[in-house]
Amino acid sequence: MINSERLADTFRFLVGIDSVSKQEGNIATELKKIFESMGAKTAVDEAGKITGSDTGNLVIKFTGNQKAPPLLLNAHMDTVEPGKGIVPVLKDGVFTSSGNTILGADDKSAIAILIEVMTVLKENNISHGPIEIVLTICEEIGLLGAKHLDMRLIDAKYGYALDATDTEGIVTHAPGANRLEFKIYGRDAHAGAAPEKGINAIVLAGKAIAGLEIGRIDRETTCNLGIIKGGVATNIVPSYVNIKGEVRSHNSEKLKEVTNNIISSFENVIKNYQGDSSNGLPRVDVIVEDDFSCTNIPEDHTVVTLAKQAAASLGRKMITKITGGGADANVFFSKGIMAGVIGTGMCDVHTVRESVKVDDMVNTGELLLEIIKLHSTGH
Template sequence: MIVIDKEALVARFMRYVQVDTQSDPESSTFPTTEKQKDLSKILAEELKAMGAQQVELDAFGYVYATIPANTTKSNVPAICFCSHVDTAPDCSGTNVQPILHKNYDGNDIVLPKDTTQVLSIKKSPYLQQHIGGDIITASGDTLLGADDKSGVAIIMQAAQYLISNPTILHGDIKIVFTPDEEVGKGVAKIDMEKVGAQFGYTLDGGEAGSLEDESFSADGASIIINGVIAHPGYAKGKLVNALKIAGEILAALPTDEWSPETTEKRQGFVHPVSLNGIAEKTTIGFIVRDYTREGLVAHHNRLKAIAEVVVGKYKGATMEYVQTEQYRNMKEVLDQYPAVVANAAKAIERSGLQVIQENIRGGTDGSRLSYMGLPCPNIFTGMQNIHGKQEWIGVNDMLKAAETIVHLCMIWEENA
């Protein structure tokens, strides 16, 4: 029977979330914020202290570690568990003050630092499943950072359990913590030789039991509008304002479909995320999402056509359309290695949970890692209401996730 130390896991998680690790999408450094390394340093030292081997914190903020195999079988694949240390730029991650709510009674929780922030079952129905259990929130003026410090804490606690219980047989277990996942750069500087695994799992999912083996395929798109500049005092018949053209392109986008706010499930979208420029030259940035490559092509063609119609109305104006690949649907790779997902499903079931196999309306480090030679689905941690002040997590979900990791290590060894 696997019994994860609840108090140790809670203390670990609450300690980690108090370290400010917010990443910065506008930064050109790597990692995008030096403060992410503050947590990476802590993790490296704790891994060394618990007895992990080959522990390294590199110049980019990645943490690598190994729990060596203790099985006599020589054909057990090396398995990697990965989470990211950074928190999202969407909401402040400075001076996070986590609150442990023991024996949650189902009533509304008013967060003390901002009493307009009220956590309720009505708004967060998943709370219903945590009545009688313990949950953790922030204090109302920051995010909590469960995305993805819950994954970090779960992996660390599972690692401690495996090291402390050498009778549990397993192959080489690799641990990787990445920076900058929230700004799309989580594996930009990763060293796959140091990862040294054949298969992997990110711990970056939501509801207990969820197993995500499919992600969006994702692109960026930029529409660069070149206007015609003239002195505003003498501009009649000459000036073509790129900023106004950009506004017209945005106004031409449909409002009842094709956007994040109007789509769900397997529907893709196009989403404007930035507008920068002056009257002479303006750039609109978009993210483009779909589950298929064909869908991405269709979205790009449609967006480009809308922009061309608008720009074509203005004499002298020109445009460029720049498409940038970000990541691809992990399922294309995972379908070639069915045991990776099957073993995770079996581990979740052994932990006493029902498997909820889902697709991600987004991506994880695993999306990129899968195409870098490490097939890598995503396993739950329990995180809820991520990237906002009402973020919360159930302690029992984190315990079950840590238990799932241990079972997963055992299953790979058993099946070898």
């Protein structure tokens, strides 16, 4: 039932609309028109005012004609940079960009699939229960759209986020994450004439970092310090340095423990400084942000059993997966909504080598159709 040519055309159309984070207004307008033309009711929430985007999250509701709990379907409208002026190239059934930008399959392959699935449902008069499509903004810069989603617009308690690669897997376990920022303040001085009068903020940062275990801590936990900025010139003792990083873990206690260990390392370096510590220097300001919570969907939850049954009906496999990444599904989980993450086939995302096979998008569309059919009949 999935029309591969139409799906490809829809995808081509969507990636031609620039929608980098905080600039999703144009694509939201087009999507609103498309779904309303199918008979859906739409709403745009106020998340844009909070995130700085030129639009809010787009919520699309199809009432359906079968009694069933509402089913959530999710994708995000924003892309990463370089994501302006995308020229999609289709060759041998594979979409790529022209090479100077990302492709935007993350996550417009998902949106194209959702449009195609709803089109097929309508044109074939296929019975289905209530469907709530949530298209978020600013996912790529911290899941901000989902975090500020107006939950009064949502009735569904479970569903699927289309935001992964594997078309035969469903992500049911994802880590929680903390974002960390350290601002170390030292004292500037001439590096050649009077270095003893300075307090080198970069050296203090180096000592703190040297005492840390970075990378994979164990099978559940990782941490990374990814940004360090400081210094003005080689002949000036640096008075300030900024370090940003993260901790992720599938275990909330380990997340807290590793976060606290990193904080302690920075604080102890300042506390144990042996030089002139007048005027409150050196000092460190610590900022910890709860980025997103863990996702842990039980194997026997409807989201899992429904996806596995749908795949089996199509003669395919569907395995539950653990990921180290975060998605809107993490935020939904913290709000009481179980959302398994399924793939669209997109590969090498966030790079100019990004690609997606039309056949993979078709496969996900077929899977989603089968899920919706089974869901409407109580599978």
